[in-house]
Amino acid sequence: QVQLMESGGGSVQTGGSLKLTCAASGYTYSGYCLGWFRQPPGKEREAVAIIDSDGASWYANSVKGRFIVSKDNSKRLYLRMNNLKPEDTAMYYCAADLRISCPDVMAGRAGRDFGIWGQGTQVTVSS
Secondary structure: OOEEEEEOOEEEEOOOOEEEEEEEEOOOOOOOEEEEEEEOOOOOOEEEEEEOOOOOEEEOOOOOOOEEEEEOOOOEEEEEEOOOOHHHOEEEEEEEEOOOOHHHHHOOOOOOOOOEEOOOEEEEEEO
């Protein structure tokens, strides 16, 4: 069973950048659908970026052109966040699932949640 741990969060000013890392233990990411999600204060969790086993990616409209999701060949998933805005303030989580349909997730019709989650890392953007 893959276990996930996020790092790289912090406090930045508007326009700043951060790079989040999600490290996996147990197994490699091979074959998994991977995602970054966030939960702003007082709001529901939302998908930010999804990447499939072949490297195809999807982004929420609110982060397109500013965030980049990537992964290496073994056990790390990344989220590069540029031009950060106060509305990006949230707890950020990475998630993985071997059996979920990544295309369905990207189309918003997965029908269920990811099975493996990290503990989260806080990102705070001040104006």
